[in-house]
Amino acid sequence: MRVTPLGAAVLAGTAVALLVLGYLAIYLLVFLPRGTVG
Amino acid sequence: MLWAVGVGVLVAATLSVVVFTALSRDINPPSNVERIDPETLHLSGEFAEHNLGTTVGPDGRVTARIIATQFMFVPRCIAVPSGRAVTLRFASPDVIHGLLITRTNVNTMVVPGFVAQVHTEFTRDEDLLMPCHEYCGLGHSEMWATVQVMPDDRFKPGPDGRVSCAQR
Numbered sequence: 001m002r003v004t005p006l007g008a009a010v011l012a013g014t015a016v017a018l019l020v021l022g023y024l025a026i027y028l029l030v031f032l033p034r035g036t037v038g
Numbered sequence: 039m040l041w042a043v044g045v046g047v048l049v050a051a052t053l054s055v056v057v058f059t060a061l062s063r064d065i066n067p068p069s070n071v072e073r074i075d076p077e078t079l080h081l082s083g084e085f086a087e088h089n090l091g092t093t094v095g096p097d098g099r100v101t102a103r104i105i106a107t108q109f110m111f112v113p114r115c116i117a118v119p120s121g122r123a124v125t126l127r128f129a130s131p132d133v134i135h136g137l138l139i140t141r142t143n144v145n146t147m148v149v150p151g152f153v154a155q156v157h158t159e160f161t162r163d164e165d166l167l168m169p170c171h172e173y174c175g176l177g178h179s180e181m182w183a184t185v186q187v188m189p190d191d192r193f194k195p196g197p198d199g200r201v202s203c204a205q206r
Contacts, residue, residue: 004040020048027055031065037143037158038066 068146070155076131080105085129091202092117094195101125106135106148106170109177115184115203116168119193120160128154136172139185147172160187 059065079085085105091113092102100119105112106128118124128137128148138145141162148154160166170181186203195201 034143035161036064
């Protein structure tokens with residue numbers, strides 16, 4: 001893995017970025033508005 | 039090395055969100071550890087039949103006590119006020135149950151031998167579904183209750199401090 005093909009890095013980066021965006025969207029738009037619990 | 043750093047950043051970011059949420063918004067996993075004898079909990083004490091449902095204490099604290107049993111919640115409707123702190127307390131006399139309240143973050147398991155406790159605040163006046171979400175036997179799919187969230191001016195405790203669901 002010393003030399004990463006650019007395409008693989010872009011593919012992996014895009015996939016992870018989409019995952020993180022989805023996570024943040026659920027967190028901000030669904031989880032937080034549902035209110036406090038503990 | 040670069041990949042490890044990337045993964046480390048993502049893990050740190052995720053953990054930061056969890057810690058930030060806990061500290062700033064007071065959102066935590068329910069973590070009450072309190073023992074109760076499942077064989078006798080219905081005979082006397084906190085989870086005896088006359089204590090079940092919603093009560094308002096002398097200090098204004100709202101507490102709902104619910105038994106999760108095969109295959110129903112007792113009581114089947116729980117009245118709570120909106121915009122006030124509410125404590126939900128659950129116990130099981132038989133097997134492991136679980137519950138969530140739709141459109142809220144309330145979500146816990148009810149393990150026999152322990153009291154499951156959740157502090158929350160309901161924000162909208164509506165009827166919410168509270169199904170059992172831990173497979174508990176053949177009648178599991180029929181096990182659900184209603185949480186009736188009332189505006190604070192309609193949430194009037196009786197002389198004994200108890201509040202029941204309004205008939206509709």
